[in-house]
Amino acid sequence: MTTQNTDSPALALRGVSKSFRTPDGQQVGVHPTDLDVAPGEIHGIIGFSGAGKSTLLRLANLLERPDAGQVVVHGQDLMTLSPADLRTARQRIGMIFQHFNLLHNRTVADNVAFPLRIAGADEARINERVKTCLEFVGLSEKAGVYPAQLSGGQKQRVAIARALAPEPHVLLADEPTSALDPRTTQSLLEVLADVNRRLGVTILLVSHEMGVIRRLCHRVSVMEGGSIVERLTIANGRIPPDSQLAQWLREYGDAEGDAEEAAAEPAPQHLLSEAAHG
Numbered sequence: 001m002t003t004q005n006t007d008s009p010a011l012a013l014r015g016v017s018k019s020f021r022t023p024d025g026q027q028v029g030v031h032p033t034d035l036d037v038a039p040g041e042i043h044g045i046i047g048f049s050g051a052g053k054s055t056l057l058r059l060a061n062l063l064e065r066p067d068a069g070q071v072v073v074h075g076q077d078l079m080t081l082s083p084a085d086l087r088t089a090r091q092r093i094g095m096i097f098q099h100f101n102l103l104h105n106r107t108v109a110d111n112v113a114f115p116l117r118i119a120g121a122d123e124a125r126i127n128e129r130v131k132t133c134l135e136f137v138g139l140s141e142k143a144g145v146y147p148a149q150l151s152g153g154q155k156q157r158v159a160i161a162r163a164l165a166p167e168p169h170v171l172l173a174d175e176p177t178s179a180l181d182p183r184t185t186q187s188l189l190e191v192l193a194d195v196n197r198r199l200g201v202t203i204l205l206v207s208h209e210m211g212v213i214r215r216l217c218h219r220v221s222v223m224e225g226g227s228i229v230e231r232l233t234i235a236n237g238r239i240p241p242d243s244q245l246a247q248w249l250r251e252y253g254d255a256e257g258d259a260e261e262a263a264a265e266p267a268p269q270h271l272l273s274e275a276a277h278g
C-alpha cells in the first residue's frame with residue numbers, strides 16, 4: 001500500500017448530488033451532500049428505504065456519476081480523471097454488494113483474479129494475490145470450486161477477497177450482510193473488522209440493520225429524503241440516547257428486536273477497530 005496522508009480524509013464527497021429521470025419527471029436520489037471519511041475509519045450509512053443510501057455509496061466510486069460536486073479519494077478528485085485514470089483510481093476502491101455479484105461460470109480463484117486480469121497484472125502477481133486474499137477470508141481450499149457450490153456467507157467472503165485483490169485503500173459495502181442469517185452476519189462482520197484493523201482499509205458501509213452499524217462502525221451518517229440528517233460517533237457500540245437515530249429506534253424498533261437495548265448495549269470489543277480509536 002502507498003503511504004497515506006493521515007491529515008486528509010480517505011474519502012470526501014463535496015457537494016455531490018444526483019437526480020434520476022423517471023417517467024414521472026425528475027426523482028432526487030441525493031441532495032447536495034458533504035461526507036468525510038477518515039483514513040482507517042469504518043463509516044456507516046443508515047436510513048429508511050429510499051433515503052438515498054445506495055445512491056450516495058455509488059457516487060463514491062462514480063458507479064453513479066454525480067450531477068455536481070467532487071468525489072475526492074486520497075486527495076484525487078475522481079470527477080476530473082480521464083477514463084483510463086479513473087480505471088486506475090478504481091483499483092484502490094473495492095466494492096461488495098448485497099447479492100455478491102460473483103461470476104457464476106468462473107471458479108472462486110478466477111473470480112478473485114478478475115479485477116487484476118482486467119488491470120493487466122502479470123500471472124505471478126495474480127497467483128500471489130489470489131492465494132493471499134483467499135487465505136485472508138479463510139477459503140483457500142475453495143479456490144477451484146464454482147460459486148453455486150458455496151453458501152451465502154462463503155460467496156460474500158469470495159466477494160471480499162475479490163475486492164481486496166488489487167489492494168484497495170477504501171472498501172465500499174452495500175448492504176453486505178442483508179442476504180445472510182444472523183450467525184453468518186456475525187462472522188462476516190468479523191472479516192470486515194479484520195479488513196479494517198489488519199489491512200488498514202477504510203470502509204464506507206450502507207446497512208439498514210442497526211446491529212451491523214453498532215457492531216462495526218466508528219461513525220454513522222443518518223439519511224432521510226436524500227440528505228444526511230445526522231452524523232454520530234459510535235463509542236463502544238453506543239448510539240447517543242438523545243440522537244434522532246436513538247429516537248427512531250425507540251419509535252420503530254430494531255431488526256434485532258429490542259430498541260432500548262440497541263441504544264444502550266455496548267458492542268463486542270473484538271469487533272471495534274483499535275486503529276481508528278486508539
Ligand SMILES: Nc1ncnc2c1ncn2[C@@H]1O[C@H](COP(=O)(O)OP(=O)(O)OP(=O)(O)O)[C@@H](O)[C@H]1O
Pocket residue numbers: 020021022027028029030047048049050051052053054055056208
Ligand atoms: N437508477 C435509478 N433510476 C430512478 N430512480 C432511482 C434510481 N436509483 C435510485 N433511484 C431513486 O432514488 C431514491 C434513493 O434510492 P436509493 O436506492 O439510493 O435508496 P436507499 O436508501 O438505498 O434505499 P433501499 O434501502 O431501499 O435500498 C429512491 O427514490 C429511488 O427510487
